[in-house]
Amino acid sequence: MMGERLVMQESLFYTFRLEDHVPPDHLLRSIDCFVDCSELRQHLDGFYSTTGRPSVDPELMIRMLLIGYCLGIRSERRLCEEVHLNLAYRWFCRLGLEGKVPDHSTFSMNRHGRFRDSDLFRHLFEAVVQRCLDEGLVGGEGFAVDASLIHADANKQRSLAGSDWRAQDHPQAAPRAVQEYLATLDEAAWGAATDVEPKFVSPSDPAAQWTGAMRGPAFFAYADNYLIDLKAAVIVDVEASRAVRQAEVGAARTMLERAAERFGLKPERLAGDSACGSAEMLHWLVDEQKIDPHIPVIDKSERQDGTFSRSDFTYDLETDTYICPEGKILTTSGRILNEGTNRLFLGSTFDCSPCRLKERCCPNTPARRITRSIYEHAREVARSLRGTPAFERSRQGRKRIEMLFAHLKRILKMGRLRLRGPCGAQDEFLLAATAQNLRKLAQRILPTGPQMTQGA
Known part of the structure; x- marks a missing residue:
């Protein structure tokens, strides 16, 4: 009925x-x-x-x-x-x-x-990080750093060639995103990160970087940089930057310095990918910050043409010379190359010309040439840590930062930005990181917190 x-x-x-x-x-x-x-x-x-x-x-x-x-x-x-x-x-x-x-x-x-x-969103984010510290979720011994590309609110169809966009052509009446970009031209995470002219520039958001780093169709993007503590994957700091490697390295330094200043956190070790494996960054970590770099070293000294690589030569620290496989000495005049980061070591033509191994050593030059970074000590420290149990633990722990980025894009729907300009990207990244830390607190502290199906 x-x-x-x-x-x-x-x-x-x-x-x-x-x-x-x-x-x-x-x-x-x-x-x-x-x-x-x-x-x-x-x-x-x-x-x-x-x-x-x-x-x-x-x-x-x-x-x-x-x-x-x-x-x-x-x-x-x-x-x-x-x-x-x-x-x-x-x-x-x-x-x-x-x-x-x-x-x-x-x-x-x-x-x-x-x-x-x-700077309200930064204030809110740091208040939540402090709560994580108070609840014991931050160990402070091991950190990890990484960046993920987030699509910018910019359209390729309305972009200009990089050579056609000039900063001086935009007056004070330019849109807000353009003014923000012009204000960051001298900052290490933005305009000063690289002097390479981009292929395309978006007139509505010139700070967005045209990139093909995802091995697919190129797009305009910002880099979302995270610094996390490896104990419970709490986001200790977050920074927006251009989507280029140099800017990501600068952002990592900024976040480490800010974590030390705001919370007194200085890790014993830092896990990262090869983006942070440059000689300058390793020198800053090892010699200045006294942080163990659990980071792959960027090393292009190995040759693939069958001739001797630099690793086949022995460096003598006391005499500051290299010794070749035949026992001959390569000395340096102290000349600095590559914008002040490498020294040149040269063999003698009297030793190299009659040498029986010349075809395997320097077939196209009269004598062998070797470059050595002025920060080679830091690079050797990083190489010595690779393969240790602590390095393997950091390598496994670094996967947590990838999980955070996956959660950011799939659960929090942050695959594309809504706001434009460096400030807009920073606001969105700060709020999203705050939300992730709040969810982490609820999951770890409260017995009735959300289940794993609701996101990490």
Whole structure:
């Protein structure tokens, strides 16, 4: 028998608590106790006027943004709609049933204004990192560093050839993303990272790098750089940079220095890929920072044509000379090559010309030439660590940073940026890393935290 037609009965009074309708194992309930906005107003106090109409509560906007980045809601317009309809979202934002959701344009105005001027997202990220430290999730002994390419909001069809785009052609009235790029031309992570002219430039976002590093179709991208602690894969720092190797190395140094300055964290070892295996970076780690580099060394000295490589010669530290397989000596005049990073060692033509091994050593030159980095000591330290148990543990632990990037793109939907310019990329990366650390806290600390199926 068909039941009666359902008619909604309006009640005069309701007994309704949002608290009762948020499941105990809901992700937002799990991370709520780790979101501390008590110092938010004090941090922003100097960026609000003392007169005029009351503004939207900054804590409400921050909580809404955290919902968006924790749950992969990429559109702020859609985020406002979801918060309006979803009881759990209203509970997390402290809105109640009748609280008004701000317009989506409010986020843009505050992001480009007081949030960015006060570096609020960095402040929020570091507050969550400090909570991870307080909860014992950060060991501080082993770190890992890596970068992942994130598609920029730029279209190849509307790009210009690199030779056709000139910085001096853009006045102060240029779009915000262009102004941000011009302001970073002298920074190591941006304009000063490389003097190679890009093949294409996006007029709407010139800081985005045209790259084919993914071994597929080239695209405009930014590099999202993570520095993580290997104990529980907590993101200790995050930095946006151009999608080139030199910029990634500069970002790694910046993050290590900032972690030491802000939290007093200085690891004993650092795991990384070959992007950090340059002689200059290894010298900075070994000789200046006293950090063991668990990093593959960039070494192009091995020859593939059958002639002797540099490893076939013996270096004598006391006399600062190389000894060839026949026992002859190669000396150096101290001449520096390759922009001040290598010294040249030369054999004698009197020794090399009659040598029986000349065809295997220097068939095309009168005497053998060998270059040695001025930072070779640091390179040798890095080589000596390769294959040790500690190196293997770091190599295995570094996989966690790859898992974080996979989670970032697949679960948090950060495969493509919404915001443009260096500041826009930095804002998005900071919020996404904050969301990942909050999920990590909920998973590791609370017994009722989200399961692994909800993301790492």
